[in-house]
Amino acid sequence: xxxxxxxxxxxxxxxxxxxxxxxxxxxxxxxxxxxxxxxxxxxxxxxxxxxxxxxxxxxxxxxxxxxxxxxxxxxxxxxxxxxxxxxxxxxxxxxxxxxxxxxxxxxxxxxxxxxxxxxxxxxxxxxxxxxxxxxxxxxxxxxxxxxxxxxxxxxxxxxxxxxxxxxxxxxxxxxxxxxxxxxxxxxxxxxxxxxxxxxxxxxxxxxxxxxxxxxxxxxxxxxxxxxxxxxxxxxxxxxxxxxxxxxxxxxxxxxxxxxxxxxxxxxxxxxxxxxxxxxxxxxxxxxxxxxxxxxxxxxxxxxxxxxxxxxxxxxxxxxxxxxxxxxxxxxxxxxxxxxxxxxxxxxxxxxxxxxxxxxxxxxxxxxxxxxxxxxxxxxxxxxxxxxxxxx
Numbered sequence: 001x002x003x004x005x006x007x008x009x010x011x012x013x014x015x016x017x018x019x020x021x022x023x024x025x026x027x028x029x030x031x032x033x034x035x036x037x038x039x040x041x042x043x044x045x046x047x048x049x050x051x052x053x054x055x056x057x058x059x060x061x062x063x064x065x066x067x068x069x070x071x072x073x074x075x076x077x078x079x080x081x082x083x084x085x086x087x088x089x090x091x092x093x094x095x096x097x098x099x100x101x102x103x104x105x106x107x108x109x110x111x112x113x114x115x116x117x118x119x120x121x122x123x124x125x126x127x128x129x130x131x132x133x134x135x136x137x138x139x140x141x142x143x144x145x146x147x148x149x150x151x152x153x154x155x156x157x158x159x160x161x162x163x164x165x166x167x168x169x170x171x172x173x174x175x176x177x178x179x180x181x182x183x184x185x186x187x188x189x190x191x192x193x194x195x196x197x198x199x200x201x202x203x204x205x206x207x208x209x210x211x212x213x214x215x216x217x218x219x220x221x222x223x224x225x226x227x228x229x230x231x232x233x234x235x236x237x238x239x240x241x242x243x244x245x246x247x248x249x250x251x252x253x254x255x256x257x258x259x260x261x262x263x264x265x266x267x268x269x270x271x272x273x274x275x276x277x278x279x280x281x282x283x284x285x286x287x288x289x290x291x292x293x294x295x296x297x298x299x300x301x302x303x304x305x306x307x308x309x310x311x312x313x314x315x316x317x318x319x320x321x322x323x324x325x326x327x328x329x330x331x332x333x334x335x336x337x338x339x340x341x342x343x344x345x346x347x348x349x350x351x352x353x354x355x356x357x358x359x360x361x362x363x364x365x366x367x368x369x370x371x372x373x374x375x376x377x378x379x380x381x382x383x384x385x386x387x388x389x390x391x
Contacts, residue, residue: 001067001074001075001076001077002031002074002075002077003072003073003074004072004073004074006030006031006032006037007028007029007030007031008026008027008028008029008030008031008034009027009028009074011023011026011027014079015079018053018058018060018079018081019034019053020053020054031077035049035051035060035062035077035079036049037064037077041062041064043064043065043066043075044063044064044065044066045062045063045064046061046062046063046064047061047062048060048061048062048082048086049062057083058081058083059081059082059083059085059086060079060080060081060082060083061079061080061082062077062078062079062080063077063078064076064077065078099119100119100120100121102119102121103121104121104201104202104203104204105118105119105121105122105125105126105181105201105202105204106118106119106121106122106199106200106201106202107119107122107138107199107200107202108197108198108199108200109138109197109198109199109200110197110198111194111195111196111197111198112137113137113138113139113198114135114136114137114138115130115133115134115135115136115137115138115141116134116197117130118130118133122202125173125179125202125204126142126171126173126174126179127173127174127175128141128173128174132174138200139152139155139156142171142172142173143171143172144170144171144172144176144178145172146170146178147169147170147171147172148169148170151167151169152169155167163187164184164185164186164187165183165184165185166182166183166184166185167182167183168180168181168182168183168205169181169183171202178206179204179206180204180205180206180208180209181202181203181204181205181206182202182203182205183200183201183202183203184200184201185198185199185200186198186199186200186201207242207351207354208354210242211242211354211355211358214235214238214239214242214355214358214359215358215362217234217238218231218234218235218238218362218366219362219365221234222365222366222369227370228261228366228367228369228370229261229262231366232250232261232262232363232366233262233264235248235250235262235359235362235363235366236248236249236250236262236263236264236265237264239340239355239359240264240265242355243340243351243352243355245342245343246340246341246342246352247263247265247266247319247340247341247342247343248262248263248264248265248338248339248340248341249262249263249266249286249324249337249338249339249340249341250262250263250336250337250338250339250363251274251286251290251336251337251338251339252335252336252367253279253290253327253334253335253336253337256278256279257276257277257278257279258274258275258276258277258278258279258283258286258287258290258337259275259276260272260274260275261336266317266341267317270313270317273310273313274286274313279291279334281306282305282306282308282309283306283309283310284298284306284307284309284310284322284324285297285298285306285307285322285323285324285339286322286324286337286339288306288324289324289325289326289337289339290326290334290336290337292326293326293328293332293334294326295323295324295325295326296323296324297321297322297323297347297348298321298322298323299321299345299346299347300320300321300345301314301315301319301320301321301322302315302320307322314341318343319341319342319343320342320343320344320345321341321342321344321345321346321347322339322340322341322342323339323340323342323347323348323352323356324337324338324339324340325337325338325339325356325360327360327363327364327367328364329364329367329368335364335367336363336367338356338359338360338363340352340356
């Protein structure tokens with residue numbers, strides 16, 4: 001307690017313990033020797049402050065009230081040591097920041113797999129807020145008609161796992177879109193070894209699954225003996241399905257000349273105009289990529305010098321940028337190009353790069369298979385030594 005001159009006139013045992021001082025050490029001294037009173041700290045004020053008490057950082061909560069005693073005005077300052085509360089609060093803030101800072105959805109469940117908390121990545125991926133899923137069974141919220149029912153049953157039966165569960169499963173977002181995820185469920189045990197909570201971490205693997213499905217379908221088509229133009233068309237169509245913002249094109253390079261092989265979203269006049277173009281520096285993205293043997297990106301077809309002779313073909317179709325990659329055979333020669341056109345001025349995303357990495361391999365196999373079939377057909381009808389018909 002301080003008097004009208006801010007001199008300390010009462011210093012109880014709890015204050016002595018906090019500051020590690022005796023009452024006689026502080027009586028009569030100005031309160032500022034212990035704690036600063038700001039102009040805003042009037043009667044009935046409550047605030048928090050950090051004190052340095054003999055080199056130890058101490059957080060306190062202070063409240064100030066006015067007292068009239070024997071016609072004299074005093075102020076009573078009540079102090080609470082909240083250092084542990086502040087530590088826990090900061091730990092909670094950092095944990096929340098850590099959980100919300102990750103790109104992977106994280107869900108905290110009770111022992112019955114009812115949702116307690118979700119992070120921002122969960123809401124972003126699935127479209128649900130915490131209020132919409134809190135208290136509900138996670139599996140019931142996210143189950144899709146395409147979810148593996150056997151796996152779903154196993155997860156439901158093992159509602160409180162004592163060990164981590166890992167699985168890949170199809171789930172559904174709020175808009176009923178299917179999402180492939182890799183899920184890990186980790187139990188949190190109490191002191192008696194009983195499951196208290198379950199932490200579920202999800203990883204969106206939809207893009208990887210889409211690329212894998214594309215690869216499987218194309219390899220199956222090759223195995224069934226489809227001709228090269230049909231395989232090329234399949235590759236382009238599947239790419240445009242999993243990346244709708246892309247217009248795909250597959251060109252062959254034969255004796256230094258481009259030949260349009262597939263591009264289902266490009267008009268016939270475009271294919272006709274490209275076919276017969278000689279590769280070289282300044283021959284658009286594809287001709288230049290085939291010439292250099294390296295990917296070529298034109299983020300603005302209208303201003304890129306490589307496109308000057310050809311931009312009149314692309315711009316009327318709304319194609320504003322193009323990224324072309326060469327298809328390089330094992331001997332180092334370029335046998336074709338695989339290109340992405342965009343209807344905005346941009347470059348490829350990481351997902352686009354992953355798609356192209358997979359497709360270049362598929363394109364090369366398709367071309368080599370086509371060449372091998374031609375050679376086998378030739379050997380079936382012509383003598384390899386004389387070149388004369390052998391049948």
